[in-house]
Amino acid sequence: MNIPTPYYDELLTSWLFRISRANYTRISVIVDKLFKLKRFYERDFDLYNFSKIELNTFYEITKLSNIEELQLRKYNGFLEENIDIKGRKRWISPISSTSYKNIFYSTRFCPKCLEENNYLKQEWRLMIVNICEKHLCFLQNHCPNCKKGLKYPNLYYEQKLSECHNCGFDLIKSEIVKIKSNSFHIKIQEKLLKILESGYYKINQRYYYSIGLFYLLRIIVKNVMKSRNIKIKYIETLEPRTLSFLLSYSIVLLQNFPSRINRFYKKNKFSNINRILDKYRYEKQNIPAWYLSNIQYNTISTRWYF
Ligand SMILES: [Zn+2]
Numbered sequence: 001m002n003i004p005t006p007y008y009d010e011l012l013t014s015w016l017f018r019i020s021r022a023n024y025t026r027i028s029v030i031v032d033k034l035f036k037l038k039r040f041y042e043r044d045f046d047l048y049n050f051s052k053i054e055l056n057t058f059y060e061i062t063k064l065s066n067i068e069e070l071q072l073r074k075y076n077g078f079l080e081e082n083i084d085i086k087g088r089k090r091w092i093s094p095i096s097s098t099s100y101k102n103i104f105y106s107t108r109f110c111p112k113c114l115e116e117n118n119y120l121k122q123e124w125r126l127m128i129v130n131i132c133e134k135h136l137c138f139l140q141n142h143c144p145n146c147k148k149g150l151k152y153p154n155l156y157y158e159q160k161l162s163e164c165h166n167c168g169f170d171l172i173k174s175e176i177v178k179i180k181s182n183s184f185h186i187k188i189q190e191k192l193l194k195i196l197e198s199g200y201y202k203i204n205q206r207y208y209y210s211i212g213l214f215y216l217l218r219i220i221v222k223n224v225m226k227s228r229n230i231k232i233k234y235i236e237t238l239e240p241r242t243l244s245f246l247l248s249y250s251i252v253l254l255q256n257f258p259s260r261i262n263r264f265y266k267k268n269k270f271s272n273i274n275r276i277l278d279k280y281r282y283e284k285q286n287i288p289a290w291y292l293s294n295i296q297y298n299t300i301s302t303r304w305y306f
């Protein structure tokens with residue numbers, strides 16, 4: 001079997017697709033050979049928890065030593081407590097193999113990166129990453145020609161990885177939206193990535209686990225959407241450019257905590273805890289205590305070091 005070398009930041013599914021192209025064979029056949037697994041398209045391999053037995057042949061053939069380096073499972077416990085492979089994920093975009101394929105866009109991409117090296121990066125499935133810092137442009141989540149999301153991986157090995165599964169448009173030709181290198185959005189993205197990698201953040205001289213912050217961020221992003229009348233039900237369907245704006249806005253609201261966010265809630269008439277937390281109000285244990293006590297009693301006066 002021809003085995004191209006994986007890039008260090010490549011998604012497992014991207015690499016499996018490149019193996020299938022290198023061998024002129026459907027990806028489901030390759031997956032069956034490597035893992036003895038059927039029904040490839042029903043699984044999200046970037047999050048899949050392989051058993052030891054499933055990995056035996058894979059490690060033998062590929063000479064790889066740790067499959068998790070190519071997966072997103074490493075963010076378990078950092079981004080979310082327990083990333084639900086089949087269900088909704090808080091900050092990981094769903095791929096087309098899930099049952100949500102008709103609602104959500106999947107993997108995002110930078111056209112320029114695709115042009116340089118035809119593979120999909122792991123961070124493109126992290127919804128806190130909405131900008132390509134190398135090419136200084138926003139990521140994209142759909143084909144500009146037919147508006148469909150990427151079907152990933154492509155069903156047919158005859159197709160280039162960067163070709164739209166639906167209309168055949170080569171996504172490397174997508175027009176990009178530039179962003180300045182000193183942009184605030186980039187700074188926020190870098191900060192969030194740093195928090196994700198380390199697993200903690202600091203507020204008022206105290207350290208907290210990153211999970212709570214990412215949980216909270218999704219709530220505030222929804223609050224901001226409501227305040228600006230953005231009537232999109234799922235943040236997974238937002239364009240990366242919009243999501244980047246919403247994330248930066250949310251972080252700004254947390255600065256000078258709690259005065260700025262309280263002003264925001266007052267102005268937009270988020271008058272009680274149920275309105276702020278919306279459907280998250282039954283999952284209070286996930287929300288950082290410093291935030292919760294503020295919206296509950298409005299007593300904390302603290303400074304947000306961000
Ligand atoms: Zn790029």
Ligand SMILES: [Zn+2]
Nearest residue numbers: 143146164167
């Ligand atoms: Zn298309």
